[in-house]
Amino acid sequence: GVLYPLQTFTKGKALDYSIIPFCLEAEKKEDYILLEQLARTVSNTIFPIDEQQRLALHLAAVFVCNFTNHLYQLxxxxxxxxxxxxxxxxxxxxETAAKVQILTPAQAQTGPALRGDTVTLDRHQSMLTQPYPKEIYQLLTQSIIDYVQKL
Structure with missing residues (x-):
């Protein structure tokens, strides 16, 4: 079985485990029950998942945590x-993090790419001189534009 706390962990940073979602995966029902009993000793948020869901959750977590943190650094x-x-x-x-607690990410999306504000987009790109921030800006801008067009 797998007991997967879906959270970012940083050495020396205390966490409130009672609010951390624990994703549980087991082939046998009795194993799942044991994992659930263990998880409930520290958290009230339990999600049954399978292996494919766990892998997809980890990928989603990289986007919303690791990549977002890198964008903070930029x-x-x-x-x-x-x-x-x-x-x-x-x-x-x-505020951005608070909004996605009550809105979908699509509903919370704002900014020049959403508005089609090409003047601002062009000005921003001209201000970026380093290759990676510029490429990231262009890629994320185009991703927002493409996503909005699909709605």
Whole structure:
């Protein structure tokens, strides 16, 4: 069986395990019951999953956690380059995270790509001089545009 706490872990950072979702996978019902009993000692949020779902959840987690964190770093680098504190962006980060608690990500999406604001998009791209941030900006912008067109 697999007991999979879906959470990011950082050494030295305490977590409230009672709110962490535990995804459980087992071939035998009795194994699942044992895993569930164990998981419920630390969390009330239990999800039965299969192997394919677990792999897909991990991939989704990389997008919403690891990639998002890297985007925070790129944003922090842009701030530092202009002598602006990254702290200025923290309320925006918190509001964005709060919105997806009540809206779907598609409903929460905002920005120049969604609006089709090519003037702003072009200005942003001209400001990006490093290859990876520029490529990431272009790729994510196009992904938003394509996604919106499918709706």
């Amino acid at each position: 944003g922090a680098d842009l701030c530092v380059a202009q002598g602006v504190s990254f702290d200025v962006l923290k309320p925006l980060i918190m």
